[in-house]
Amino acid sequence: MSIDFGPYDEIFERNIIIAIEDDNGNVGEKEIGFEVYPPDPSIEDIRDNTISGAIDETLLDEPVRLYRYRGGLIQKLQSEDGNDVVQTDSV
Numbered sequence: 001m002s003i004d005f006g007p008y009d010e011i012f013e014r015n016i017i018i019a020i021e022d023d024n025g026n027v028g029e030k031e032i033g034f035e036v037y038p039p040d041p042s043i044e045d046i047r048d049n050t051i052s053g054a055i056d057e058t059l060l061d062e063p064v065r066l067y068r069y070r071g072g073l074i075q076k077l078q079s080e081d082g083n084d085v086v087q088t089d090s091v
Helices: none
Strands: 012-021 027-036 041-047 050-055 067-070 073-076
Touching: none
Parallel strands: none
Antiparallel strands: 012 027, 041 050, 067 073
16 A cells, blocks of 8 residues: 655645555544655756755655755756656665
8 A cells, every 4th residue: 555645835744644444444543744845955056057965865756946045036047958857866
């Protein structure tokens, strides 16, 4: 059995209840902690307008957006074709 959650646009931590029912109608519930958090990035190189780096988890096809903080302004970085998101890979 697997349960899929997400995607999420915000960071949060809360308790959720997971309930399961078997074929005979028996129901079980369990309250668990649930946290959505950003992985920690590390920038390894910036060359010719290309930023390369890694995050501290193995995530496949997760969206990543980069922002620049300069002079009190926060700007979302975009590729030359105007795309503001890249997907992670497992390399």
